[in-house]
Amino acid sequence: MAEEKNIEEELSSPILMAERIRKAVDEAECFKMECCEVGKQVDRLSHMLRSAVRFATSTPSLYEHPLRRIVAEVSKNLERALTLVRKCKHSGVLRRVVTITTSATDFRKVSGVLDASTGDMTWLLSIFDSVASGGIVYSLPPIASNDPMLSWVWSYVAFIQMGPLADRIEAANSLAPLALDNDRNKKIIVEEGGVPPLLRLLKESGSPDAQIAAATALLNLATDQERVHIIAAEHGIPMIVQVLFDSPMRVQIAVANLVASMAEHDHVAQEEFSRENAIRPLVSLLSIDVVLDEPKPNHGKPSIHSIVQNHKQMGKKPSATTTQNQNHSTHSRSSSSSSVYYSDSIGRYGHNKKDRENEKPEVKLELKISCAKALWMLSKGCVSNSRMITETKGLLCLAKLIEKEQGVLQHHCLMTVMEITAAAESNADLRRAAFKTNSPPAKAVVEQLLRMIGEVNSPSLQIAAINSIGSLARTFPARETRVIGPLVTQLANTNMNVAAEAAIALGKFACPENFLCVEHSKAIIEFGGVPPLIRLLRANEQDQFHGLTLLCHLALHVGNSEALERARALTALEGAVRNVAAQNPSLKELISKAIYHLEVYQSGIHPHKQSYVP
Missing domain, CATH: 1.25.10.10 (Leucine-rich Repeat Variant)
Structure with missing residues:
Protein backbone atom coordinates (compact mmCIF):
# COMPACT_ATOMS: atom_id res chain seq x y z
CA MET A 1 0.00 0.00 0.00
CA ALA A 2 2.96 2.31 0.62
CA GLU A 3 3.81 2.18 -3.07
CA GLU A 4 0.32 3.41 -3.92
CA LYS A 5 0.72 6.64 -1.92
CA ASN A 6 2.10 9.67 -3.68
CA ILE A 7 5.39 10.94 -2.35
CA GLU A 8 3.86 13.93 -0.53
CA GLU A 9 1.63 11.58 1.48
CA GLU A 10 4.61 9.34 2.13
CA LEU A 11 6.58 12.27 3.60
CA SER A 12 3.73 13.82 5.55
CA SER A 13 3.43 10.84 7.89
CA PRO A 14 6.91 11.09 9.52
CA ILE A 15 6.65 14.89 9.66
CA LEU A 16 3.41 14.62 11.66
CA MET A 17 4.98 11.95 13.83
CA ALA A 18 7.92 14.29 14.56
CA GLU A 19 5.41 16.91 15.77
CA ARG A 20 3.84 14.37 18.10
CA ILE A 21 7.26 13.48 19.49
CA ARG A 22 8.01 17.17 20.13
CA LYS A 23 4.75 17.46 22.08
CA ALA A 24 5.50 14.28 24.05
CA VAL A 25 8.97 15.62 24.95
CA ASP A 26 7.37 18.76 26.40
CA GLU A 27 5.01 16.62 28.48
CA ALA A 28 7.67 14.23 29.80
CA GLU A 29 7.82 13.88 33.62
CA CYS A 30 10.87 11.64 33.91
CA PHE A 31 14.11 11.20 31.92
CA LYS A 32 13.62 14.80 30.85
CA MET A 33 17.23 15.29 29.76
CA GLU A 34 17.19 12.16 27.64
CA CYS A 35 13.84 13.15 26.12
CA CYS A 36 15.21 16.57 25.23
CA GLU A 37 18.11 14.95 23.37
CA VAL A 38 15.64 12.79 21.47
CA GLY A 39 13.65 15.94 20.69
CA LYS A 40 16.72 17.64 19.20
CA GLN A 41 17.42 14.64 16.96
CA VAL A 42 13.81 14.56 15.84
CA ASP A 43 13.90 18.29 15.08
CA ARG A 44 16.86 17.75 12.75
CA LEU A 45 15.02 14.92 11.04
CA SER A 46 11.87 17.01 10.72
CA HIS A 47 13.85 19.80 9.07
CA MET A 48 15.40 17.34 6.62
CA LEU A 49 12.03 15.78 5.83
CA ARG A 50 10.60 19.20 5.01
CA SER A 51 13.56 19.87 2.71
CA ALA A 52 12.87 16.56 0.99
CA VAL A 53 9.23 17.59 0.53
CA ARG A 54 10.28 20.86 -1.12
CA PHE A 55 12.60 19.04 -3.50
CA ALA A 56 10.06 16.31 -4.28
CA THR A 57 7.28 18.77 -5.10
CA SER A 58 9.53 20.88 -7.34
CA THR A 59 11.11 18.01 -9.31
CA PRO A 60 8.98 16.68 -12.18
CA SER A 61 11.05 13.53 -12.80
CA LEU A 62 11.76 12.57 -9.20
CA TYR A 63 13.60 9.29 -8.59
CA GLU A 64 11.52 7.93 -5.71
CA HIS A 65 13.03 4.53 -4.85
CA PRO A 66 15.67 5.62 -2.29
CA LEU A 67 13.36 8.33 -0.95
CA ARG A 68 10.54 5.88 -0.24
CA ARG A 69 12.91 3.31 1.27
CA ILE A 70 14.64 5.82 3.56
CA VAL A 71 11.40 7.55 4.58
CA ALA A 72 9.89 4.20 5.53
CA GLU A 73 12.92 3.50 7.76
CA VAL A 74 12.75 6.98 9.26
CA SER A 75 9.05 6.50 10.06
CA LYS A 76 9.77 3.22 11.80
CA ASN A 77 12.49 4.81 13.95
CA LEU A 78 10.37 7.85 14.79
CA GLU A 79 7.57 5.56 15.90
CA ARG A 80 10.01 3.79 18.20
CA ALA A 81 11.11 7.14 19.64
CA LEU A 82 7.51 8.26 20.15
CA THR A 83 6.68 5.10 22.09
CA LEU A 84 9.68 5.61 24.38
CA VAL A 85 9.09 9.32 25.04
CA ARG A 86 5.38 8.81 25.77
CA LYS A 87 6.30 6.42 28.58
CA CYS A 88 7.99 9.32 30.35
CA LYS A 89 4.75 11.33 30.71
CA HIS A 90 3.40 9.39 33.72
CA SER A 91 3.69 10.58 37.38
CA GLY A 92 3.24 9.04 40.82
CA VAL A 93 3.22 5.21 41.01
CA LEU A 94 3.26 4.85 37.20
CA ARG A 95 6.33 7.10 37.11
CA ARG A 96 8.20 4.69 39.42
CA VAL A 97 7.14 1.77 37.18
CA VAL A 98 8.42 3.62 34.11
CA THR A 99 11.71 4.34 35.88
CA ILE A 100 12.13 0.65 36.62
CA THR A 101 11.18 -0.60 33.13
CA THR A 102 12.96 2.16 31.18
CA SER A 103 16.70 2.69 31.32
CA ALA A 104 19.37 4.85 29.75
CA THR A 105 20.11 1.92 27.45
CA ASP A 106 16.71 2.32 25.78
CA PHE A 107 17.46 5.96 25.06
CA ARG A 108 20.91 5.08 23.71
CA LYS A 109 19.31 2.60 21.32
CA VAL A 110 16.70 5.09 20.15
CA SER A 111 19.36 7.75 19.81
CA GLY A 112 21.39 5.34 17.65
CA VAL A 113 18.57 4.59 15.24
CA LEU A 114 17.69 8.29 15.00
CA ASP A 115 21.33 9.06 14.20
CA ALA A 116 21.18 6.41 11.46
CA SER A 117 18.03 8.02 10.06
CA THR A 118 19.76 11.40 10.15
CA GLY A 119 22.65 9.91 8.21
CA ASP A 120 20.27 8.43 5.66
CA MET A 121 18.46 11.73 5.19
CA THR A 122 21.78 13.60 4.94
CA TRP A 123 22.87 11.24 2.18
CA LEU A 124 19.53 11.58 0.41
CA LEU A 125 19.62 15.38 0.50
CA SER A 126 23.22 15.34 -0.70
CA ILE A 127 22.06 13.32 -3.70
CA PHE A 128 19.36 15.90 -4.40
CA ASP A 129 21.83 18.78 -4.00
CA SER A 130 24.36 17.08 -6.27
CA VAL A 131 21.72 16.47 -8.95
CA ALA A 132 21.02 20.18 -8.95
CA SER A 133 24.65 21.31 -8.83
CA GLY A 134 26.35 18.45 -10.72
CA GLY A 135 28.75 15.75 -9.52
CA ILE A 136 27.85 12.19 -8.58
CA VAL A 137 27.82 11.29 -4.86
CA TYR A 138 29.74 8.15 -3.88
CA SER A 139 29.17 8.17 -0.09
CA LEU A 140 27.45 5.36 1.79
CA PRO A 141 24.22 5.89 3.82
CA PRO A 142 23.71 3.84 7.01
CA ILE A 143 20.70 2.07 5.48
CA ALA A 144 23.02 0.52 2.87
CA SER A 145 25.94 -0.22 5.19
CA ASN A 146 25.42 -3.96 4.76
CA ASP A 147 24.91 -3.66 1.01
CA PRO A 148 27.00 -0.87 -0.55
CA MET A 149 25.83 -1.88 -4.03
CA LEU A 150 22.37 -0.56 -3.19
CA SER A 151 23.65 2.97 -2.54
CA TRP A 152 25.75 2.96 -5.72
CA VAL A 153 22.77 1.90 -7.78
CA TRP A 154 20.60 4.57 -6.13
CA SER A 155 23.20 7.25 -6.87
CA TYR A 156 23.68 6.27 -10.50
CA VAL A 157 19.99 5.82 -11.26
CA ALA A 158 19.16 9.12 -9.53
CA PHE A 159 21.59 10.96 -11.79
CA ILE A 160 20.43 9.11 -14.90
CA GLN A 161 16.87 10.17 -14.12
CA MET A 162 17.30 13.67 -12.70
CA GLY A 163 20.79 14.95 -13.47
CA PRO A 164 22.18 17.17 -16.24
CA LEU A 165 23.09 15.35 -19.44
CA ALA A 166 26.83 15.06 -18.73
CA ASP A 167 26.15 13.47 -15.33
CA ARG A 168 23.48 11.20 -16.82
CA ILE A 169 26.02 9.87 -19.32
CA GLU A 170 28.67 9.39 -16.62
CA ALA A 171 26.18 7.59 -14.37
CA ALA A 172 25.03 5.27 -17.16
CA ASN A 173 28.64 4.47 -18.02
CA SER A 174 29.24 3.65 -14.34
CA LEU A 175 26.08 1.55 -14.06
CA ALA A 176 26.90 -0.58 -17.12
CA PRO A 177 29.94 -2.39 -15.62
CA LEU A 178 28.02 -2.98 -12.38
CA ALA A 179 25.36 -4.79 -14.39
CA LEU A 180 28.03 -6.76 -16.19
CA ASP A 181 29.59 -8.03 -12.95
CA ASN A 182 26.91 -10.45 -11.77
CA ASP A 183 23.21 -11.28 -11.81
CA ARG A 184 22.62 -9.91 -8.31
CA ASN A 185 23.68 -6.44 -9.43
CA LYS A 186 21.37 -6.74 -12.44
CA LYS A 187 18.51 -7.67 -10.13
CA ILE A 188 19.13 -4.67 -7.85
CA ILE A 189 19.29 -2.26 -10.80
CA VAL A 190 16.01 -3.53 -12.21
CA GLU A 191 14.24 -3.67 -8.82
CA GLU A 192 15.37 -0.14 -8.01
CA GLY A 193 13.82 1.25 -11.18
CA GLY A 194 16.88 1.53 -13.37
CA VAL A 195 15.25 0.53 -16.67
CA PRO A 196 12.85 3.49 -17.32
CA PRO A 197 15.50 6.25 -16.95
CA LEU A 198 17.90 4.27 -19.16
CA LEU A 199 15.23 4.05 -21.85
CA ARG A 200 14.62 7.79 -21.59
CA LEU A 201 18.35 8.39 -21.92
CA LEU A 202 18.35 6.20 -25.02
CA LYS A 203 15.94 8.68 -26.63
CA GLU A 204 18.45 11.55 -26.32
CA SER A 205 18.82 11.90 -30.08
CA GLY A 206 21.03 14.97 -29.71
CA SER A 207 23.71 13.04 -27.81
CA PRO A 208 25.17 9.85 -29.34
CA ASP A 209 27.29 9.39 -26.19
CA ALA A 210 24.13 9.31 -24.07
CA GLN A 211 22.46 6.81 -26.39
CA ILE A 212 25.49 4.53 -26.43
CA ALA A 213 25.82 4.66 -22.63
CA ALA A 214 22.14 3.79 -22.20
CA ALA A 215 22.20 1.04 -24.82
CA THR A 216 25.29 -0.53 -23.24
CA ALA A 217 23.75 -0.56 -19.76
CA LEU A 218 20.51 -2.05 -21.11
CA LEU A 219 22.51 -4.64 -23.05
CA ASN A 220 24.23 -5.74 -19.84
CA LEU A 221 20.83 -6.06 -18.15
CA ALA A 222 19.12 -7.95 -20.99
CA THR A 223 20.69 -11.32 -20.29
CA ASP A 224 17.68 -13.32 -19.16
CA GLN A 225 14.01 -13.61 -20.07
CA GLU A 226 12.64 -11.87 -16.97
CA ARG A 227 14.72 -8.72 -17.41
CA VAL A 228 13.99 -8.62 -21.16
CA HIS A 229 10.29 -8.79 -20.25
CA ILE A 230 10.75 -5.79 -17.95
CA ILE A 231 12.45 -3.76 -20.70
CA ALA A 232 9.65 -4.68 -23.11
CA ALA A 233 6.98 -3.86 -20.51
CA GLU A 234 8.36 -0.32 -20.28
CA HIS A 235 7.61 0.08 -24.01
CA GLY A 236 11.31 -0.30 -24.70
CA ILE A 237 11.07 -2.19 -27.99
CA PRO A 238 9.35 0.55 -30.06
CA MET A 239 11.85 3.02 -28.62
CA ILE A 240 14.80 0.78 -29.47
CA VAL A 241 13.60 0.29 -33.05
CA GLN A 242 13.12 4.03 -33.50
CA VAL A 243 16.70 4.69 -32.37
CA LEU A 244 17.87 2.01 -34.78
CA PHE A 245 16.12 3.86 -37.61
CA ASP A 246 17.58 7.33 -37.22
CA SER A 247 20.83 7.37 -35.26
CA PRO A 248 24.53 7.64 -36.15
CA MET A 249 26.32 4.40 -36.93
CA ARG A 250 28.09 4.04 -33.61
CA VAL A 251 24.74 4.32 -31.83
CA GLN A 252 23.20 1.79 -34.22
CA ILE A 253 25.99 -0.66 -33.34
CA ALA A 254 25.11 -0.52 -29.63
CA VAL A 255 21.38 -0.73 -30.32
CA ALA A 256 21.74 -3.64 -32.76
CA ASN A 257 23.68 -5.51 -30.05
CA LEU A 258 20.84 -4.80 -27.64
CA VAL A 259 18.29 -6.14 -30.15
CA ALA A 260 20.38 -9.31 -30.55
CA SER A 261 20.56 -9.92 -26.79
CA MET A 262 16.84 -9.32 -26.20
CA ALA A 263 15.85 -11.55 -29.13
CA GLU A 264 18.25 -14.26 -27.96
CA HIS A 265 16.76 -14.44 -24.47
CA ASP A 266 13.04 -13.99 -25.11
CA HIS A 267 10.80 -15.34 -27.86
CA VAL A 268 8.10 -12.78 -27.02
CA ALA A 269 10.59 -9.98 -27.67
CA GLN A 270 11.42 -11.63 -31.01
CA GLU A 271 7.79 -11.36 -32.03
CA GLU A 272 7.44 -7.79 -30.82
CA PHE A 273 10.52 -6.71 -32.77
CA SER A 274 8.83 -8.25 -35.80
CA ARG A 275 5.68 -6.22 -35.18
CA GLU A 276 7.74 -3.06 -34.80
CA ASN A 277 9.42 -3.75 -38.17
CA ALA A 278 12.96 -4.05 -36.81
CA ILE A 279 14.01 -6.37 -39.65
CA ARG A 280 14.00 -3.72 -42.39
CA PRO A 281 16.50 -1.28 -40.85
CA LEU A 282 18.76 -4.18 -39.85
CA VAL A 283 18.80 -5.61 -43.38
CA SER A 284 19.31 -2.15 -44.84
CA LEU A 285 22.23 -1.40 -42.55
CA LEU A 286 23.71 -4.82 -43.27
CA SER A 287 23.61 -4.07 -46.99
CA ILE A 288 25.63 -0.85 -46.82
CA ASP A 289 28.11 -0.84 -49.75
CA VAL A 290 26.73 -4.19 -50.96
CA VAL A 291 25.63 -4.33 -54.61
CA LEU A 292 22.64 -6.63 -54.53
CA ASP A 293 21.81 -6.80 -58.26
CA GLU A 294 23.74 -6.55 -61.47
CA PRO A 295 23.14 -3.34 -63.48
CA LYS A 296 20.49 -3.66 -66.15
CA PRO A 297 21.11 -1.28 -69.09
CA ASN A 298 18.07 0.54 -70.35
CA HIS A 299 18.75 2.18 -73.70
CA GLY A 300 15.14 3.03 -74.41
CA LYS A 301 13.08 5.88 -73.07
CA PRO A 302 11.82 5.08 -69.58
CA SER A 303 8.12 4.65 -69.07
CA ILE A 304 6.01 6.97 -66.95
CA HIS A 305 5.42 4.03 -64.61
CA SER A 306 9.16 3.51 -64.07
CA ILE A 307 9.66 7.23 -63.44
CA VAL A 308 6.90 7.23 -60.82
CA GLN A 309 8.32 4.11 -59.18
CA ASN A 310 11.82 5.61 -59.10
CA HIS A 311 10.57 8.70 -57.34
CA LYS A 312 8.47 6.72 -54.92
CA GLN A 313 11.56 4.74 -53.96
CA MET A 314 13.51 7.94 -53.47
CA GLY A 315 10.67 9.37 -51.36
CA LYS A 316 9.92 12.15 -53.88
CA LYS A 317 7.08 13.11 -56.17
CA PRO A 318 7.76 13.31 -59.93
CA SER A 319 7.74 16.85 -61.22
CA ALA A 320 7.00 18.11 -64.70
CA THR A 321 10.61 19.26 -65.00
CA THR A 322 11.83 15.81 -64.14
CA THR A 323 9.62 14.22 -66.78
CA GLN A 324 10.78 16.68 -69.44
CA ASN A 325 14.44 16.00 -68.69
CA GLN A 326 14.26 12.21 -68.88
CA ASN A 327 15.96 12.06 -72.28
CA HIS A 328 18.99 13.93 -70.89
CA SER A 329 19.37 11.63 -67.87
CA THR A 330 18.69 8.25 -69.46
CA HIS A 331 22.32 7.26 -69.41
CA SER A 332 22.80 8.04 -65.72
CA ARG A 333 19.70 6.07 -64.80
CA SER A 334 20.59 3.18 -67.04
CA SER A 335 23.50 2.28 -64.80
CA SER A 336 21.23 2.05 -61.79
CA SER A 337 19.39 -1.01 -60.57
CA SER A 338 17.41 -2.25 -57.63
CA SER A 339 20.70 -2.30 -55.72
CA VAL A 340 20.83 1.48 -55.99
CA TYR A 341 17.29 1.71 -54.65
CA TYR A 342 18.24 -0.50 -51.77
CA SER A 343 21.30 1.58 -51.01
CA ASP A 344 19.19 4.75 -51.04
CA SER A 345 16.64 3.17 -48.77
CA ILE A 346 19.34 2.88 -46.14
CA GLY A 347 19.17 6.65 -45.79
CA ARG A 348 15.86 6.25 -44.06
CA TYR A 349 17.44 3.94 -41.50
CA GLY A 350 20.70 5.71 -40.84
CA HIS A 351 22.06 9.17 -40.12
CA ASN A 352 22.66 11.52 -43.02
CA LYS A 353 24.30 10.22 -46.19
CA LYS A 354 27.49 12.25 -45.83
CA ASP A 355 28.13 10.90 -42.34
CA ARG A 356 27.69 7.33 -43.60
CA GLU A 357 30.07 7.86 -46.50
CA ASN A 358 32.73 9.42 -44.26
CA GLU A 359 32.49 6.72 -41.61
CA LYS A 360 35.57 4.56 -41.09
CA PRO A 361 35.56 1.08 -42.69
CA GLU A 362 36.06 -0.58 -39.31
CA VAL A 363 32.94 1.17 -37.96
CA LYS A 364 30.91 -0.01 -40.96
CA LEU A 365 32.22 -3.54 -40.43
CA GLU A 366 31.32 -3.47 -36.75
CA LEU A 367 27.83 -2.26 -37.62
CA LYS A 368 27.36 -5.08 -40.12
CA ILE A 369 28.54 -7.64 -37.57
CA SER A 370 26.07 -6.30 -34.99
CA CYS A 371 23.20 -6.25 -37.49
CA ALA A 372 24.02 -9.75 -38.71
CA LYS A 373 23.94 -11.08 -35.16
CA ALA A 374 20.65 -9.29 -34.49
CA LEU A 375 19.14 -10.88 -37.61
CA TRP A 376 20.51 -14.26 -36.53
CA MET A 377 18.87 -14.00 -33.11
CA LEU A 378 15.62 -12.58 -34.50
CA SER A 379 15.29 -15.40 -37.05
CA LYS A 380 16.20 -18.17 -34.60
CA GLY A 381 13.11 -20.37 -34.32
CA CYS A 382 10.89 -17.54 -35.61
CA VAL A 383 9.09 -18.05 -38.92
CA SER A 384 7.65 -14.52 -39.09
CA ASN A 385 11.05 -12.85 -38.76
CA SER A 386 12.62 -15.31 -41.20
CA ARG A 387 9.88 -14.53 -43.71
CA MET A 388 10.41 -10.80 -43.29
CA ILE A 389 14.15 -11.16 -43.95
CA THR A 390 13.43 -12.98 -47.20
CA GLU A 391 10.93 -10.29 -48.20
CA THR A 392 13.48 -7.47 -47.80
CA LYS A 393 16.24 -8.79 -50.07
CA GLY A 394 17.88 -10.12 -46.95
CA LEU A 395 18.71 -13.50 -48.51
CA LEU A 396 20.60 -11.92 -51.38
CA CYS A 397 22.47 -9.62 -49.01
CA LEU A 398 23.42 -12.54 -46.76
CA ALA A 399 24.64 -14.56 -49.77
CA LYS A 400 26.81 -11.66 -50.97
CA LEU A 401 28.37 -11.19 -47.54
CA ILE A 402 29.02 -14.91 -47.12
CA GLU A 403 30.80 -14.79 -50.47
CA LYS A 404 32.87 -11.65 -49.90
CA GLU A 405 33.51 -11.52 -46.14
CA GLN A 406 35.39 -13.65 -43.67
CA GLY A 407 35.56 -14.05 -39.91
CA VAL A 408 32.77 -13.04 -37.55
CA LEU A 409 30.60 -11.30 -40.16
CA GLN A 410 30.65 -14.31 -42.47
CA HIS A 411 29.83 -16.60 -39.54
CA HIS A 412 26.87 -14.50 -38.36
CA CYS A 413 25.47 -14.27 -41.90
CA LEU A 414 25.78 -18.02 -42.38
CA MET A 415 24.09 -18.70 -39.04
CA THR A 416 21.24 -16.39 -40.08
CA VAL A 417 20.83 -18.36 -43.30
CA MET A 418 20.81 -21.57 -41.28
CA GLU A 419 17.97 -20.26 -39.11
CA ILE A 420 15.99 -19.05 -42.13
CA THR A 421 16.34 -22.41 -43.88
CA ALA A 422 15.31 -24.20 -40.67
CA ALA A 423 12.19 -22.01 -40.56
CA ALA A 424 11.55 -22.83 -44.21
CA GLU A 425 11.87 -26.54 -43.48
CA SER A 426 9.10 -26.28 -40.89
CA ASN A 427 6.88 -23.91 -42.88
CA ALA A 428 5.79 -24.90 -46.39
CA ASP A 429 4.54 -21.42 -47.28
CA LEU A 430 7.89 -19.82 -46.47
CA ARG A 431 9.71 -22.61 -48.28
CA ARG A 432 7.68 -22.14 -51.45
CA ALA A 433 7.86 -18.34 -51.36
CA ALA A 434 11.54 -17.83 -50.54
CA PHE A 435 13.27 -20.89 -52.01
CA LYS A 436 11.72 -21.38 -55.42
CA THR A 437 14.16 -23.04 -57.82
CA ASN A 438 14.12 -20.03 -60.17
CA SER A 439 14.57 -17.45 -57.39
CA PRO A 440 17.87 -15.51 -57.76
CA PRO A 441 18.29 -15.00 -53.98
CA ALA A 442 17.67 -18.70 -53.35
CA LYS A 443 20.16 -19.66 -56.06
CA ALA A 444 22.76 -17.28 -54.64
CA VAL A 445 22.32 -18.72 -51.15
CA VAL A 446 22.62 -22.32 -52.36
CA GLU A 447 25.75 -21.48 -54.37
CA GLN A 448 27.41 -20.05 -51.28
CA LEU A 449 26.31 -22.94 -49.08
CA LEU A 450 27.83 -25.44 -51.50
CA ARG A 451 31.01 -23.38 -51.66
CA MET A 452 31.26 -23.32 -47.87
CA ILE A 453 30.77 -27.07 -47.73
CA GLY A 454 33.41 -27.85 -50.33
CA GLU A 455 36.01 -25.12 -50.01
CA VAL A 456 36.10 -23.85 -46.43
CA ASN A 457 38.29 -25.62 -43.90
CA SER A 458 36.22 -24.72 -40.84
CA PRO A 459 34.08 -27.44 -39.24
CA SER A 460 31.68 -24.95 -37.64
CA LEU A 461 31.01 -23.17 -40.94
CA GLN A 462 30.75 -26.47 -42.82
CA ILE A 463 28.25 -27.82 -40.30
CA ALA A 464 26.09 -24.70 -40.60
CA ALA A 465 26.16 -24.86 -44.41
CA ILE A 466 25.40 -28.60 -44.46
CA ASN A 467 22.56 -28.08 -42.01
CA SER A 468 21.09 -25.39 -44.28
CA ILE A 469 21.25 -27.58 -47.39
CA GLY A 470 19.57 -30.38 -45.45
CA SER A 471 16.78 -28.04 -44.37
CA LEU A 472 16.16 -27.24 -48.05
CA ALA A 473 16.13 -30.90 -49.12
CA ARG A 474 12.48 -30.80 -50.18
CA THR A 475 13.02 -27.79 -52.45
Missing part, protein backbone atom coordinates in the same frame (compact mmCIF):
# COMPACT_ATOMS: atom_id res chain seq x y z
CA PHE A 476 15.51 -29.45 -54.83
CA PRO A 477 14.22 -31.22 -57.96
CA ALA A 478 15.56 -34.62 -58.95
CA ARG A 479 17.85 -33.11 -61.59
CA GLU A 480 19.56 -30.92 -59.00
CA THR A 481 22.10 -33.58 -58.09
CA ARG A 482 24.92 -31.07 -57.66
CA VAL A 483 23.86 -30.56 -54.04
CA ILE A 484 24.22 -34.29 -53.31
CA GLY A 485 27.88 -34.64 -54.31
CA PRO A 486 29.37 -32.22 -51.75
CA LEU A 487 27.31 -33.78 -48.97
CA VAL A 488 28.45 -37.28 -49.90
CA THR A 489 32.05 -36.05 -49.91
CA GLN A 490 31.67 -34.81 -46.36
CA LEU A 491 30.57 -38.25 -45.18
CA ALA A 492 34.27 -39.10 -45.30
CA ASN A 493 35.35 -35.97 -43.40
CA THR A 494 37.84 -36.72 -40.64
CA ASN A 495 35.85 -34.47 -38.34
CA MET A 496 33.09 -36.76 -37.14
CA ASN A 497 30.74 -33.86 -36.38
CA VAL A 498 30.91 -32.73 -40.00
CA ALA A 499 30.43 -36.30 -41.25
CA ALA A 500 27.44 -36.83 -38.95
CA GLU A 501 25.86 -33.55 -40.11
CA ALA A 502 26.29 -34.69 -43.70
CA ALA A 503 24.51 -37.95 -42.85
CA ILE A 504 21.65 -35.99 -41.25
CA ALA A 505 21.32 -33.74 -44.30
CA LEU A 506 21.40 -36.66 -46.75
CA GLY A 507 18.86 -38.41 -44.59
CA LYS A 508 16.45 -35.54 -45.28
CA PHE A 509 16.92 -36.13 -49.02
CA ALA A 510 16.37 -39.89 -48.69
CA CYS A 511 13.62 -39.98 -46.06
CA PRO A 512 10.11 -41.10 -47.16
CA GLU A 513 8.70 -37.64 -46.35
CA ASN A 514 10.68 -36.29 -49.31
CA PHE A 515 8.62 -36.80 -52.49
CA LEU A 516 11.80 -37.46 -54.50
CA CYS A 517 13.39 -39.77 -51.96
CA VAL A 518 14.00 -42.59 -54.46
CA GLU A 519 15.71 -40.33 -57.00
CA HIS A 520 17.82 -38.69 -54.30
CA SER A 521 18.75 -42.09 -52.86
CA LYS A 522 19.96 -43.22 -56.27
CA ALA A 523 22.04 -40.05 -56.57
CA ILE A 524 23.62 -40.62 -53.14
CA ILE A 525 24.70 -44.10 -54.21
CA GLU A 526 25.89 -42.90 -57.62
CA PHE A 527 28.14 -40.34 -55.94
CA GLY A 528 29.76 -43.14 -53.92
CA GLY A 529 28.02 -42.49 -50.62
CA VAL A 530 27.83 -46.10 -49.38
CA PRO A 531 31.50 -46.82 -48.43
CA PRO A 532 31.98 -43.69 -46.27
CA LEU A 533 28.56 -44.27 -44.77
CA ILE A 534 29.55 -47.78 -43.68
CA ARG A 535 32.70 -46.34 -42.10
CA LEU A 536 30.58 -43.80 -40.23
CA LEU A 537 28.77 -46.67 -38.51
CA ARG A 538 31.95 -47.30 -36.49
CA ALA A 539 31.61 -43.89 -34.80
CA ASN A 540 29.96 -43.08 -31.48
CA GLU A 541 26.37 -44.02 -30.78
CA GLN A 542 24.84 -40.68 -31.83
CA ASP A 543 26.72 -40.60 -35.15
CA GLN A 544 25.86 -44.27 -35.69
CA PHE A 545 22.18 -43.41 -35.33
CA HIS A 546 22.30 -40.88 -38.16
CA GLY A 547 24.38 -43.17 -40.35
CA LEU A 548 22.09 -46.13 -39.76
CA THR A 549 19.00 -44.08 -40.52
CA LEU A 550 20.43 -42.97 -43.87
CA LEU A 551 21.63 -46.48 -44.73
CA CYS A 552 18.17 -47.88 -44.00
CA HIS A 553 16.53 -45.34 -46.31
CA LEU A 554 18.98 -46.21 -49.09
CA ALA A 555 18.29 -49.92 -48.60
CA LEU A 556 14.53 -49.42 -48.71
CA HIS A 557 14.57 -47.18 -51.77
CA VAL A 558 17.41 -48.74 -53.81
CA GLY A 559 17.76 -52.18 -52.28
CA ASN A 560 18.88 -53.69 -55.61
CA SER A 561 22.08 -51.62 -55.71
CA GLU A 562 25.29 -53.57 -56.16
CA ALA A 563 27.07 -50.84 -54.16
CA LEU A 564 25.09 -51.83 -51.08
CA GLU A 565 25.90 -55.48 -51.65
CA ARG A 566 29.62 -54.88 -52.19
CA ALA A 567 29.81 -52.73 -49.05
CA ARG A 568 28.18 -55.56 -47.05
CA ALA A 569 25.40 -53.24 -45.95
CA LEU A 570 23.27 -56.22 -44.91
CA THR A 571 25.96 -57.44 -42.52
CA ALA A 572 26.38 -53.96 -41.08
CA LEU A 573 22.64 -53.66 -40.45
CA GLU A 574 22.43 -57.12 -38.88
CA GLY A 575 25.19 -56.13 -36.47
CA ALA A 576 23.42 -52.88 -35.69
CA VAL A 577 20.21 -54.70 -34.74
CA ARG A 578 22.08 -56.54 -32.01
CA ASN A 579 23.96 -53.46 -30.77
CA VAL A 580 22.87 -49.87 -31.34
CA ALA A 581 19.24 -50.44 -32.26
CA ALA A 582 18.53 -52.53 -29.16
CA GLN A 583 18.00 -49.32 -27.16
CA ASN A 584 15.95 -47.55 -29.85
CA PRO A 585 12.72 -49.38 -30.82
CA SER A 586 11.85 -47.08 -33.75
CA LEU A 587 15.30 -47.44 -35.27
CA LYS A 588 15.22 -51.18 -34.64
CA GLU A 589 11.99 -51.45 -36.61
CA LEU A 590 13.46 -49.40 -39.47
CA ILE A 591 16.58 -51.58 -39.56
CA SER A 592 14.49 -54.74 -39.59
CA LYS A 593 12.57 -53.47 -42.63
CA ALA A 594 15.82 -52.56 -44.38
CA ILE A 595 17.33 -56.00 -43.64
CA TYR A 596 14.28 -57.75 -45.04
CA HIS A 597 14.39 -55.60 -48.17
CA LEU A 598 18.07 -56.31 -48.77
CA GLU A 599 17.59 -60.03 -48.17
CA VAL A 600 14.85 -60.11 -50.81
CA TYR A 601 17.13 -58.58 -53.45
CA GLN A 602 20.38 -60.27 -52.48
CA SER A 603 18.80 -63.74 -52.32
CA GLY A 604 17.97 -63.45 -56.00
CA ILE A 605 14.18 -63.38 -55.57
CA HIS A 606 13.98 -60.08 -57.47
CA PRO A 607 14.91 -60.72 -61.12
CA HIS A 608 15.99 -57.23 -62.12
CA LYS A 609 19.10 -56.17 -60.26
CA GLN A 610 20.35 -52.75 -61.28
CA SER A 611 23.62 -51.08 -60.56
CA TYR A 612 23.77 -47.43 -59.59
CA VAL A 613 27.52 -47.40 -59.14
CA PRO A 614 29.19 -44.85 -61.43
